[in-house]
Amino acid sequence: MTSKFEKYHQLRNQVDQLSEQLSSLHKSHMACKKGCDLCCMDYDVFPIEFEAMKEALQNKQVDVQKSVDGSCIFLKDHTCQIYEHRPIICRTHGLPLLFMNDDQWELSACELNFTEFDDEEFNTENTFPQDKFNSKLFLLNQAFLKENDLPYSDFDLIPIQKLKG
């Protein structure tokens, strides 16, 4: 039987593949390591991700934490307790992200990374095309809402901390 989250999981795999390639390419400029949790905030996600995470976590024991200053409830002892099921936004942490903002291309990367990298060297080949994947996710979410007759608008987001309990 085909899972209603099959296409979402395929997209997540594509994100993982590209993230791994970019992490490997930029290995010497990335300070990301186990125990660093600067990126772990209480993110909002589309209903398709929220529901996929809910389904994946339904029979798992997760010791959810209190969100402190916007920290993620799944972060415990500097470690993600739901790493395998984390949303797409968490799968690109630390990488150079290229996106459009107010009609201008912008680049974002963790302040701990690329400290000795010349910004001029960033290009479409060595950055993560965030808009491309966000657009794909938006369209998958739109179809998911329609197919499942869910009471959300196309732009509604849900804080992942609503997954607690």
Ligand code: SF4
């Ligand atoms: S889901 Fe995991 S990786 Fe994502 S913000 Fe929470 S603790 Fe960090």
